[in-house]
Amino acid sequence: MxxxxxxxxxxxxxxxxxxxxxxxxxxxxxxxxxxxxxxxxxxxLLVWQQRGFSDAVFEYGQLTMLEGQLIREPVPFLRVPVKNSPPDAPLFERILLIGYGKHGAEATIRQWEARYGSLHNKKIGVRGTLIYHEGHAALELTEEASACRTVAPLPPSLAIPTTQSLGEVTLQGEITDPKCFLGVMKPGDGRPHRACAVRCIAGGIPPLLWVRNGKGRENGYVLVGPNGERINDQILKAVGQNVRVRGRLGQADNWLILYVDAPTELTRLRADVLAQIALCQ
Amino acid sequence: MALHYSPVLWNRQKRLYDLTMAGLMALYLIIFCTLQTSLFPPITTETIVIRATSTLAFLMLHVILVIGPLCRLDNRFLPLLYNRRHLGVSMFIVAAVHSVFSVLQFHTRGDVDPLVSLFTSERQYGSFGQFPFQPLGFFALLILFVMAATSHDFWLKNLSPRVWKTLHMSVYLAYALIVMHVALGILQQETSPVYAGLMGVGVLTVSGLHVMAAFIGNRRELHPNAPATDGFVAVCDVNDIADNRAKTLMVNGQNIALFKYDGKLSAVSNLCRHQNGPLGEGKIIDGCITCPWHGYQYLPENGQSPPPFTEKIETYAVRCVGTTVWVNPQPYPPGTPQTPALLKVTTINDEN
Amino acid sequence: MTPPLRRAHRFIWLLLVVALPLGFLATRPTKQSPWLQEPVLPPQSTAMPVLLRTIDADSLVLNLRQSVRGTERQLEILLKQPFETPSAVVCIRQEGSRRAVGLLNAPGLYRFPLPTGTNRPLVEIVDDVHGRTVKTVQL
Incomplete structure (x- = not known):
C-alpha cells in the first residue's frame, strides 16, 4: 500500500x-x-466429501393398507401371510409397527382396542406409511387411532406364531431406533442422530441393534429383555453407541429378536478399545 | 451518524455490500442443495436444509471473524468492516434456520418437551469425547441471538459503546462453542479428512489472524513516558504527524488522538462515540475528524459532531514547543472547546 | 476500541489459539468407527451336493442344486445387495402358476427347497406388499 x-x-x-x-x-x-x-x-467440497446416505425408504405421504395378524409380544408386529405360499407350509412376513412421531405403537393399539375390543386372535387391516431398509420393513401408524381400518376373526390358516430359538450369541453393533434408521431420517444413525434415537426409544419404539461387517453385510436385531420384556429405558445411555450384547437369539418369521441377558450390563465399546482390537485384527 | 433511529440508513456502499453478501449466500445454497440432491438422491429435505444452513453459517462466521483482524493489519480492508453487522445478522438468521430444523427433526413429537429433550437426550456431560454437542449449539445460538437483537445503533447508544462492545465480544465464546459443537457432532460421523482439515484451517486462520493483529496492531500507538512539565507530556515531533492525520497516544492510561491540520494541532479521545472506533486512524475531512470505521465526524477543536449531530468526545490541551508536541493527558468533559496549538516556534513560558 | 477491551481481545485469542486446536484434536481419537462383526443370520438347510446351474444376476447369485439321487432340488441364493422393498419373496413360476418358496431379508446366503419336478425354474423376486415383481431370472 x-x-x-x-x-x-x-x-x-x-x-x-x-x-x-x-x-x-x-x-x-x-x-x-x-x-x-x-x-x-x-x-x-463439503457435499462431495460426505460419507453418503443409505437407500432406506420412507414412503412419506403414501399410505399403504396391509392385512394380517396383530402380534403384541415381544414387540408389536403385523404378521402378514405371504401370497402364493404353499398351504402345507405357509410363509409369513412381519412388519414392525411403530407409532406416529417418536412413539411406539402400544398407545395406538390401546386406542384401537378401546374402539374394537380385544384384537387378540383377530385379523386386522392397518393403513400406514411404509419404512424399509435392508430387508427390514416397518409401518408407521400415521393415522394413529384411525389406522386400524378393518377387524375380522382370524382365519385358521393364520397359524399361531412361534419364535424359533437360535441359541446364545454375542453381537456387536450400534443401538438404533428402527423408525429413523430404516428410512425416516438420513442419516438415522451415528452421533448427530443420537439424541433423536434416544427420544424415539424413550418413546417406546423397540431398539434395534444394527450389526455390520464393513463389507456390505448388515443385519438388525430387535432388543428385548430375557423374558421378552421391554428394556427401552434401561438402555437409553447406550443408544447411538457401539455396544456388545449377549443374549438368546430368536427368529420370529423374517425378524430376529435378541433376548438380552442383562440389559444393564451392555458393554459400551470405547474408541481406544476399538482401535486396539482393529489393530490386532 | 443519524439524528433519528431508523432500521437501516441505506447508502450505495451498504447496498453493494448486502447485494454481494446475498448473492454469495444464494450461490452457496443453490450449489450445495443442487449438488446434494444430484450426488446423494436418497437424502431427505430436512437433512439438506440442516447441512446447507449449518455449513453456510459456519463459513459466514469465519468470514465475519477475520474481517476485524484483517482491518487492523491493513486498513485497506475497512470496506469489509463497514457493514459487518448485516453479515452478522444474516449469519444468525441462517444459523437459526439450522437450529429450528434440527430441533424439529431431532427433538419434536417425542415424549418430552423439545427443549428438555435437547438437554437430556444425551447425558454424558462428564465425558469430554461424548459430551452432548447440541446444547453447545443452543448456547452459541443464544449468544448470536442477543448480538443480532442488540445490533442496532439504538442498543449501541443505550448500552454505551463499552458495554455493547463487551457484549459483542461474546461472539468469540460463541465461536468456541460452535467449533466444539461441530467437532463433537458432525465430525464424529463425517470422518473425511477434508472435513477435519477444513475445520483446522478455519480455526487456525481465525485465531492466527487475531493473535497477529493483537500484537502488530499495537505497534501504531505511541507510549510517551517523559516526565510531565506543568501537566504536559512531550509526545512526539510535529513532523511525525501527517497533515490531516493523527498520532495515537497512550499517556497516563488515556487513549488520545493527536491531529495535525491547517497548521494547527488538536487532541481528542481516540475512542469514537459510536463504537469506540480508533479516531487516531481517521482523517480530517471537510474540517472534521472522520472515524475510519463508520465515518462518524467530530470537530477537532471541541470534540463535537457538526450540527445537527450531537455526539461529543473528550478533548485535551495541546502545546507545540519548537517542533515538539506536548499534550496534557487530563481529559476535559466531552465537547469542551480547546484552543488548538499553532505550528510556530514557541516556548513553554510563551504559552504561560 | 478501548485499551482494556483490546487487552481482553488479546487475552481471549491467546487462550483460544491454544484451546481451540487442543479441543478440536481431543475430539479426534474419540471418533467411533462402526464396530464390525459378521452378522448372524438364521441357519439354512445344508447345501445339496450337485450344482446344476449358476447365474450371477447383479445383486444376487442363484444356484440350482440337487441331491445325489437327483430326486430333490434346491435353490441357493447369495444375496449380495438387498432389495430396497418392504418385502422380497422368492417365487418359482412354473406352468403358469407362482409358488412362494421363501423370503430374502438381510444380505447373505439363503437356501429354499424347490417343488418336485422343478427343472428350469423361472425365479421371481416379488414385492408382496406393493404387488410387483422386482426381479426375474430364468435359471
Whole structure:
C-alpha cells in the first residue's frame, strides 16, 4: 500500500460516501473475487466429501393398507401371510409397527382396542406409511387411532406364531431406533442422530441393534429383555453407541429378536478399545 | 451518524455490500442443495436444509471473524468492516434456520418437551469425547441471538459503546462453542479428512489472524513516558504527524488522538462515540475528524459532531514547543472547546 | 476500541489459539468407527451336493442344486445387495402358476427347497406388499 512519509495512506475510506477510493476498492474487489471462487468450492467440497446416505425408504405421504395378524409380544408386529405360499407350509412376513412421531405403537393399539375390543386372535387391516431398509420393513401408524381400518376373526390358516430359538450369541453393533434408521431420517444413525434415537426409544419404539461387517453385510436385531420384556429405558445411555450384547437369539418369521441377558450390563465399546482390537485384527 | 433511529440508513456502499453478501449466500445454497440432491438422491429435505444452513453459517462466521483482524493489519480492508453487522445478522438468521430444523427433526413429537429433550437426550456431560454437542449449539445460538437483537445503533447508544462492545465480544465464546459443537457432532460421523482439515484451517486462520493483529496492531500507538512539565507530556515531533492525520497516544492510561491540520494541532479521545472506533486512524475531512470505521465526524477543536449531530468526545490541551508536541493527558468533559496549538516556534513560558 | 477491551481481545485469542486446536484434536481419537462383526443370520438347510446351474444376476447369485439321487432340488441364493422393498419373496413360476418358496431379508446366503419336478425354474423376486415383481431370472 502506498503511504506518505509518515506512513499514512493518501486515500481515506468513508462508508457513507458514494464510492470507495481505488486504494480501498481494489483489495476489496480481490476479496470478493476470492469469495466468488471459495464459496462454490466449499459447497462442492463439503457435499462431495460426505460419507453418503443409505437407500432406506420412507414412503412419506403414501399410505399403504396391509392385512394380517396383530402380534403384541415381544414387540408389536403385523404378521402378514405371504401370497402364493404353499398351504402345507405357509410363509409369513412381519412388519414392525411403530407409532406416529417418536412413539411406539402400544398407545395406538390401546386406542384401537378401546374402539374394537380385544384384537387378540383377530385379523386386522392397518393403513400406514411404509419404512424399509435392508430387508427390514416397518409401518408407521400415521393415522394413529384411525389406522386400524378393518377387524375380522382370524382365519385358521393364520397359524399361531412361534419364535424359533437360535441359541446364545454375542453381537456387536450400534443401538438404533428402527423408525429413523430404516428410512425416516438420513442419516438415522451415528452421533448427530443420537439424541433423536434416544427420544424415539424413550418413546417406546423397540431398539434395534444394527450389526455390520464393513463389507456390505448388515443385519438388525430387535432388543428385548430375557423374558421378552421391554428394556427401552434401561438402555437409553447406550443408544447411538457401539455396544456388545449377549443374549438368546430368536427368529420370529423374517425378524430376529435378541433376548438380552442383562440389559444393564451392555458393554459400551470405547474408541481406544476399538482401535486396539482393529489393530490386532 | 443519524439524528433519528431508523432500521437501516441505506447508502450505495451498504447496498453493494448486502447485494454481494446475498448473492454469495444464494450461490452457496443453490450449489450445495443442487449438488446434494444430484450426488446423494436418497437424502431427505430436512437433512439438506440442516447441512446447507449449518455449513453456510459456519463459513459466514469465519468470514465475519477475520474481517476485524484483517482491518487492523491493513486498513485497506475497512470496506469489509463497514457493514459487518448485516453479515452478522444474516449469519444468525441462517444459523437459526439450522437450529429450528434440527430441533424439529431431532427433538419434536417425542415424549418430552423439545427443549428438555435437547438437554437430556444425551447425558454424558462428564465425558469430554461424548459430551452432548447440541446444547453447545443452543448456547452459541443464544449468544448470536442477543448480538443480532442488540445490533442496532439504538442498543449501541443505550448500552454505551463499552458495554455493547463487551457484549459483542461474546461472539468469540460463541465461536468456541460452535467449533466444539461441530467437532463433537458432525465430525464424529463425517470422518473425511477434508472435513477435519477444513475445520483446522478455519480455526487456525481465525485465531492466527487475531493473535497477529493483537500484537502488530499495537505497534501504531505511541507510549510517551517523559516526565510531565506543568501537566504536559512531550509526545512526539510535529513532523511525525501527517497533515490531516493523527498520532495515537497512550499517556497516563488515556487513549488520545493527536491531529495535525491547517497548521494547527488538536487532541481528542481516540475512542469514537459510536463504537469506540480508533479516531487516531481517521482523517480530517471537510474540517472534521472522520472515524475510519463508520465515518462518524467530530470537530477537532471541541470534540463535537457538526450540527445537527450531537455526539461529543473528550478533548485535551495541546502545546507545540519548537517542533515538539506536548499534550496534557487530563481529559476535559466531552465537547469542551480547546484552543488548538499553532505550528510556530514557541516556548513553554510563551504559552504561560 | 478501548485499551482494556483490546487487552481482553488479546487475552481471549491467546487462550483460544491454544484451546481451540487442543479441543478440536481431543475430539479426534474419540471418533467411533462402526464396530464390525459378521452378522448372524438364521441357519439354512445344508447345501445339496450337485450344482446344476449358476447365474450371477447383479445383486444376487442363484444356484440350482440337487441331491445325489437327483430326486430333490434346491435353490441357493447369495444375496449380495438387498432389495430396497418392504418385502422380497422368492417365487418359482412354473406352468403358469407362482409358488412362494421363501423370503430374502438381510444380505447373505439363503437356501429354499424347490417343488418336485422343478427343472428350469423361472425365479421371481416379488414385492408382496406393493404387488410387483422386482426381479426375474430364468435359471
Amino acid at each position: 502506498k503511504t506518505d512519509h509518515t506512513g499514512e495512506p493518501p486515500d481515506f475510506y468513508i462508508g457513507w460516501q458514494e464510492k470507495a477510493p481505488p486504494t480501498y476498492a481494489r483489495p476489496v474487489r480481490w476479496v470478493v473475487l476470492l469469495l466468488v471462487v471459495l464459496v462454490p468450492a466449499m459447497a462442492c
